Amino acid sequence: MTHVNWSFETKAVHVGSEPCPQTGALVSPIYQTSTYTFKSTEEAGNIFAGEQAGYVYGRVSSPTQHELERKIAALEGGEACSAFASGMAAIASVCTALLESGDHVICDTVVYGGTYGLFEKIFSKYNVEASFIDTSDIEKLTNAIRPTTKFVYLESPANPTLKVVDIAEVSNVCKKHDLQLIVDNTFMTPYFQKPLELGADIVVHSATKFMGGHGDLLAGVVVGSERFIKEELHDPLTKLGGIISPFTCFLVKRGLQTLALRMEKHNANALEIARYLEGHSKIKSLAYPGLESFSQYELVKKQMSGYGGLIAFEVVGGLKNGQVFCDNLKLIQLAVSLGDVGTLIEHPASMTHRSVPIEERRKHGITDGLIRLSVGIENATDIIGDIEQALAKVETKGAE
Ligand SMILES: Cc1ncc(COP(=O)(O)O)c(C=O)c1O
Structure with missing residues (x-):
């Protein structure tokens, strides 16, 4: 039986939490290191070029981070996942990956204040305009779309009013206009809602919340296509530096098991x-x-x-x-x-x-x-x- 057929609870316990192949330790170790050694400059060159699997530096990734990312991708039903130091680092990196000067975004009026501020105070400085509208009003949503619109961003249920948006309906509008749909699934977690199955392209989370679950960490995750995560999100992840620590990955992984x-x-x-x-x-x-x-x-x-x-x-x-x-x-x-x-x-x-x-x-x-x-x-x-x-x-x- 492959993990694809496992139920949510079984994936949550086992995917990314396999015993350590080197030592047999039931719980794999936390790779608490800032850098990685190479056997030769040739091997280093191959790993840096992506022609050989391996790790290079703690700001790029770690084995503990990969384990967490595999678990979350399996739980959300996405192709790939990237973990970040906080929910805001995840959301800001997704926006940086998708946006260019002159672009326009549509964001729901009811979102976490930090997300509102990201568009209003940060991206506005780089000539990215945001329209804040009630995305559950399909007429308003359609009317807000411009030739420069890149994506629609929403939370459902939204923070703090708990307004719910019909994700499948918004996704249909996005598909018709060739826009990406980003859904913040923090409040529901994949246990109660799977936005990718409802038509979203990218799911973000503040893993600080239910995923971590114990009020002792800050983390964020992004789930989407292999191409988006591996190619488009890689530069914002490594160049903006919002990397998650190996110890935090360990804690989020443990939190997800329950x-x-x-x-x-x-x-x-x-x-x-x-x-x-x-x-x-x-x-x-x-x-x-x-x-x-x-x-x-x-x-x-x-x-x-x-x-x-x-x-x-x-x-x-x-x-x-x-x-x-x-x-x-x-x-x-x-x-x-x-x-x-x-x-x-x-x-x-x-x-x-x-x-x-x-x-x-x-x-x-x-x-x-x-x-x-x-x-x-x-x-x-x-x-x-x-x-x-x-x-x-x-x-x-x-x-x-
Ligand atoms: C719905 C939602 N998204 C994103 C964030 C930001 O996450 P973080 O605090 O982990 O940066 C929060 C924080 O409260 C949130 O409630």
Whole structure:
């Protein structure tokens, strides 16, 4: 049986985690080295020319990195993968690979603040223009396409509102206009959603989140065709220097071995907590893709096999009461990032999405009082208990 036929869980445990062929060690070693030696200048020349397999320098790759990349490519169902030092290093490298001065990109209005800032503050300096639109509106999307448009970039579900975009539908538009579709799959992970199967060309992740899963590393990955990864992405990877360390590769690999188990628990806990919040008198608005009341529930069922661990909500009384709620939590930690084993909460307007102009934020549902909860794998009753005691401190008399 080849790994192609294995189920997700089996691939997650075994692909890229084979025993060490030299020593028989069950867990292969971390190749913690900055450079590699050659037997002769001839061998060095052949390896540098790509005519012979081998490693040359830590900023180019390492065996531990290759193992991680094989595992992630197998899980996303892509031909190849490249790992980076962070999600932003991965996204910036993909953009650098695809864009030239004079190009135009279409990016969804609801994306991670750092991604918004990358187009708005960095690529704008190199004469690359970005149109921020709601990519789930196919008419708007089609109208935004220009002769210079290179790609469409989206997250689904999006950070932080959890808006879902029909990836297959957007992919059809992209194919018609010869555009690449890049999907950030951080929130779902390949366990619950496979954008390449839905028609995306390139998938990116902040592996800092669910893939690593334990809040102890920063990493990013890109999955796509062999040609894109090996030829087009190679220069940005090695020349911009956003290389991932061998030790971090080891940690992400280990995290991925339990991804399926963790995602099931994140999902089950989040659904239970969302149902609790749905009936609470102090909750003004709530978004969780697993609730029948979620506005895009039918689309969720169509393209995702689970709902994930993220919940977005607003407390009655908006920003002020949201702050009272967050400040009174005891178990749940106030911190950016998500997808960790422990439950985290954050306030996008003052934290992750601060770089998005206030009018833009408000227009697209990132209200001043919006709170993003990343549900961990603790006991759901304990998490609900913490939410309950913090909500009890919120005064809602006269508040809207
Ligand atoms: C959806 C999404 N994409 C990308 C990133 C950037 O990843 P990193 O922090 O690993 O650079 C984040 C970070 O929060 C994110 O939430």
